[in-house]
Amino acid sequence: MRIKWFSFIRIAGLLSVLTYHFFQNSYPGGFIGVDIFFTFSGFLITALMIDEFAKTRQFKLVKFYQRRFNRIVPPLLLAILVVLPFTYLVSPDYVTGIGKQIAAAMGFTTNYFEIATGGSYESKFIPHLFVHTWSLAVEVHFYILWGLIIAGLVQWMHKSNSNQKEMVVSFRSMIAFISLVFAAVSVILMGLRSFNLTDYSAVYFSSLTHCFPFFIGALTASFTGITMVPKRFQQTLNQARLMPTVISLVLAFVFLAMLGFVMHFDSQKTYLGGILIASLVTAFAIVKARTLHNLTPNMIEPKCATFIADISYSMYLYHWPLFVIFSQRMNTISAVIMTIVIGVPFSALSYYIIEPLLAGKQPRDIKKTTLLKPIKLGLAAGGLLLLIIAATVIKTAPGLTQLDQKLWISSLYQARDNMTTSKTVIQADVKQQQAAKDKHKQAVTIPKGVSIIGDSVTAGTREYLQQNVADSTVDAAGERTMQLAYDVMMRAQANHLLRENVVLSIGTNALPGSNEQLEKLINDLKPGHRLILVTPYDGRADATWNSFKLAQFERTLPKKYNFITIADWQKMAQKHPEVFAGTDGVHFAGRHEGDVIYAQTVNEGLKQGAKTPVKK
Structure with missing residues (x-):
């Protein structure tokens, strides 16, 4: 029936x-x-x-x-x-x-x-x-x-x-x-x-x-x-x-x-x-x-x-x-x-x-x-x-997408760099121990250059960034939250490896409380550094999303802290929707034009940051 x-x-x-x-x-x-x-x-x-x-x-x-x-x-x-x-x-x-x-x-x-x-x-x-x-x-x-x-x-x-x-x-x-x-x-x-x-x-x-x-x-x-x-x-x-x-x-x-x-x-x-x-x-x-x-x-x-x-x-x-x-x-x-x-x-x-x-x-x-x-x-x-x-x-059929291949290769390069960094830390510790024995402790100097700390978006363009952002190191990983970025920065800072200009490209995985975690990161950043904040972009996000709220919050910080500069990736990405066609609206890995405008955004932020004082 x-x-x-x-x-x-x-x-x-x-x-x-x-x-x-x-x-x-x-x-x-x-x-x-x-x-x-x-x-x-x-x-x-x-x-x-x-x-x-x-x-x-x-x-x-x-x-x-x-x-x-x-x-x-x-x-x-x-x-x-x-x-x-x-x-x-x-x-x-x-x-x-x-x-x-x-x-x-x-x-x-x-x-x-x-x-x-x-x-x-x-x-x-x-x-x-x-x-x-x-x-x-x-x-x-x-x-x-x-x-x-x-x-x-x-x-x-x-x-x-x-x-x-x-x-x-x-x-x-x-x-x-x-x-x-x-x-x-x-x-x-x-x-x-x-x-x-x-x-x-x-x-x-x-x-x-x-x-x-x-x-x-x-x-x-x-x-x-x-x-x-x-x-x-x-x-x-x-x-x-x-x-x-x-x-x-x-x-x-x-x-x-x-x-x-x-x-x-x-x-x-x-x-x-x-x-x-x-x-x-x-x-x-x-x-x-x-x-x-x-x-x-x-x-x-x-x-x-x-x-x-x-x-x-x-x-x-x-x-x-x-x-x-x-x-x-x-x-x-x-x-x-x-x-x-x-x-x-x-x-x-x-x-x-x-x-x-x-x-x-x-x-x-x-x-x-x-x-x-x-x-x-x-x-x-x-x-x-x-x-x-x-x-x-x-x-x-391939086993990995171009994005996955990029992230996988990026992780291999980062593992290599981490080994080099570990060697540098050990050598620095030996020198400090020797200096202590000689009772001639030297004041720690902050390395010149750029330390980039990012999430999967940064990891996808890691190789291009290192080639096109002068004197830079990149530490990026998927699913990285503000708290995890804080841990990375503190570890680099404790080992005297955090460079003068710190580029923080975090926020795609923003959770409730990210604003407070960012404030903590800013407060615990030692004097002698500049902080360049790359606003997160998600093509699906509206005003209710944590990533969107974080970007708005970041834009208010330069008025409060003179050593902070904004590299507005969110606004730049909105001008180039073709980069995200057919993607999740966040990643562009595998697309050269995405690498280019992302690096341009970071470099423009560094250029503006050079005009500001370091943290006192």
């Missing part, structure tokens, strides 16, 4: 996700489209389970898993095979470690793979092409767990002495109770784990913290249903009126659309209730759509809506990797058009032709059985060709 108007639930989820990925800056909260899908899936699967039990008093777990496999795996495999040939259009960086990505996708562990590798839609220098299959992993985890729970519940129900009618009522009640408990635990876990974070990806990706929309959908199904509905809901259906139901459903969709404008991936409010609200509103929309089905017995759902709903899963699989690829070759609008032009036909082919054939059924759109053999041969030949291309892409 197909419920009319449910297609619009799927369409709402698909449009929300697509708009988010295509126009993230304009629609920052569209990721709730995934939660619309999750809630609807939880409802649909549970409602079908209840229908099966109500009719047969059974639940066939193996058949359930088989249906889920047939619906999920073939489109996923086809999407991977279709996408990989397009990777030849972009830099090899985009297929770095692609074999691991595919293994995670096909093994339904992408969410934990991304947690382990630091993945995110919003913060990867080179986005993983199959990062979006994290949601598929969470969904499959739910199916496995929920199937086992329902199978166990059915077995337990059979041991009771209830009559058939009482069994169904008890079955619904137990599903409602279990769903409520699981949803509550997941919501609480998401809220608790969201505290003291700057990157919420791990909370967002985790099956434990992000499974509650499924159970909200399951809870909704226990009170409503598809074919078999409880008495109370049937009374609600009988009392419902057309216009109030339509208005309520439209308002629910409007509310979900508005959430997409106000929610943000990097806001704690999203994880303290934002996603929960989206799921609850979706559940409300599901109930209203189910009600509208009963109120419109003579109406037919628009065919275009049915078509979009049918291909929504496959289109979800295609849209992200295709858009990532095409957006590197053309402007956003053109990339969106190409994604749709390619994604829609392949999604339709998958749903209407390939999936039925693999399930042993005849596609309903192929009337002549004589066409089946040539179609199967054509699909087999095409599949073999795609498989060969996929194997080639996987085999030739």
Whole structure:
């Protein structure tokens, strides 16, 4: 039994996700489209389970898993095979470690793979092409767990002495109770784990913290249903009126659309209730759509809506990797058009032709059985060709991106320099000990030149900086916070290796309290030094971000301290958006033009700093 108007639930989820990925800056909260899908899936699967039990008093777990496999795996495999040939259009960086990505996708562990590798839609220098299959992993985890729970519940129900009618009522009640408990635990876990974070990806990706929309959908199904509905809901259906139901459903969709404008991936409010609200509103929309089905017995759902709903899963699989690829070759609008032009036909082919054939059924759109053999041969030949291309892409894929290579090489050079520094420190200690023995302690002089202390942005351009910033040393590392930079500076200062001009390029990983830590660094910097602060830049940041606040704070310091100068990388970077095209908005490693303007910014800061006195 197909419920009319449910297609619009799927369409709402698909449009929300697509708009988010295509126009993230304009629609920052569209990721709730995934939660619309999750809630609807939880409802649909549970409602079908209840229908099966109500009719047969059974639940066939193996058949359930088989249906889920047939619906999920073939489109996923086809999407991977279709996408990989397009990777030849972009830099090899985009297929770095692609074999691991595919293994995670096909093994339904992408969410934990991304947690382990630091993945995110919003913060990867080179986005993983199959990062979006994290949601598929969470969904499959739910199916496995929920199937086992329902199978166990059915077995337990059979041991009771209830009559058939009482069994169904008890079955619904137990599903409602279990769903409520699981949803509550997941919501609480998401809220608790969201505290003291700057990157919420791990909370967002985790099956434990992000499974509650499924159970909200399951809870909704226990009170409503598809074919078999409880008495109370049937009374609600009988009392419902057309216009109030339509208005309520439209308002629910409007509310979900508005959430997409106000929610943000990097806001704690999203994880303290934002996603929960989206799921609850979706559940409300599901109930209203189910009600509208009963109120419109003579109406037919628009065919275009049915078509979009049918291909929504496959289109979800295609849209992200295709858009990532095409957006590197053309402007956003053109990339969106190409994604749709390619994604829609392949999604339709998958749903209407390939999936039925693999399930042993005849596609309903192929009337002549004589066409089946040539179609199967054509699909087999095409599949073999795609498989060969996929194997080639996987085999030739690089192990590291250009950014990773730069950072790795930078770390090797820094290790070498640290060894040289250690040797210098030992030699200095020997000289000081000798001087002490001779009772002729010499006043320690501050070395001339530039000491640059930075994070991963600086590490990515380390070699160029040392060649183009006169008489400089660079100490840079990824994930470096202000506190870690303070430790580096204090260690160099204690060993008399901190040079006269100290360039501090820290802030990309700014945490709450960075302003206070910077003040401490300034106070503990010994006399005889100048401090040049390179403001942090993050193309995704707004006024609420710690890095943005730190840059504003740094600009106020030269008025307070005459030995401080600002090298405004934030403003300089904003003038050169081309340097960050296709990146995470922070790093530019591997792009010579980025090296050039970054070094220019540092040199300009040093030039201005030379006009100021040293710390007294």
